[in-house]
Amino acid sequence: MKNIAKKANTMYLLEKYNIKATKKFGQNFLIDLNVIQKIVACTPIDQQTCVIEIGPGIGALTEQLSYQAGHVVSYEIDTRLKDVLNESLSECLNVDIIFQDFLTVDLKKIVADYKKQYTKVSIVANLPYYITSDILEHIITSQADIDSLHVMVQKEVALKLTDPSYRSPLTLMIESVGKSSLDMTISQNVFSPAPRVDSAILSIVFEKTYNPLLTKVLKCAFTQKRKTIYNNLKSLFLDKTEEILNACDIDLKKRPEELKIEDYQKLTHYL
Ligand code: SAM
Secondary structure, three states: OOOOOOHHHHHHHHHHOOOOOOHHHOOOEEOOHHHHHHHHHOOOOOOOEEEEEEOOOOOHHHHHHHHHOOEEEEEEOOHHHHHHHHHHOOOOOOEEEEEOOHHHOOHHHHHHHHOOOOOEEEEEEEOOHHHHHHHHHHHHHOOOOOOEEEEEEEHHHHHHHOOOOOOOHHHHHHHHHEEEEEEEEEOHHHEEOOOOOOEEEEEEEEOOOOOOHHHHHHHHHOOOOOOOHHHHHHHHHHHHHHHHHHHOOOOOOOOHHHOOHHHHHHHHOOO
8 A cells, every 4th residue: 555654544444454553562653644754764774774663553654664775674563463564565565574572583683684685774663652761772782783773752752862961771871882863853643543742753873782791780880870889889799899990980979870881881891
């Protein structure tokens, strides 16, 4: 089907297959073709790019991605969408739909396979908001050779994740692999059902491979945000904590959000 996101087409598909969006899977379908085309146009994907999409829904974004990318592979958790996707994307021959929870995908392996055929691999998605952080963490910590990511998230979340003065384990993980930006804001009116908040496109350009030891240090450092870094890290470095913090030139009384990514990277050397 051409232009799935046009309101009449979306309504036709949802009615024909009796699909009701479910909160359980964070389903808010995009119903504005212009907005979808703008989202795709602001990504660097081209015919040499393989796009990995999370949650195609009824295929509105997938279709537009298929026109710009060399190949699209979309992971969908909701098997109720099988028949509708078979019909809506029947003409998009460069699209593969895989019914699998994205959080269980071995991203490093599949990206390595796609890199044999395509120069670039990018992730593009209108994310299910209930697992935004889990998905971003899954992608970053996978160490997959991804070039860039462009995902729709809640505007508040995109603002936090791109605010250089805000630090959380996730922002520090992102900072350790590349550069993030907020590329575009999107009104809640272009979804069905409409979410309660506005959305934004968060992009990450990957420059470095993730160091898995960082997860251990960050999770421990942020166990209790109000505690000092010394108190939080005691469970990891035991009686060596003071010595290690001194060797890294880190003030024992600092709170976890006061440390920079470089400080955390130094700490990983002591694991
Ligand atoms: N891409 C469509 C669009 O823009 O209209 C749908 C986006 S909707 C916000 C999120 C989609 O992610 C839904 O289709 C939902 O079923 C799917 N989803 C939710 N959790 C998932 C998971 N763990 N793995 C794969 N897909 C998931």
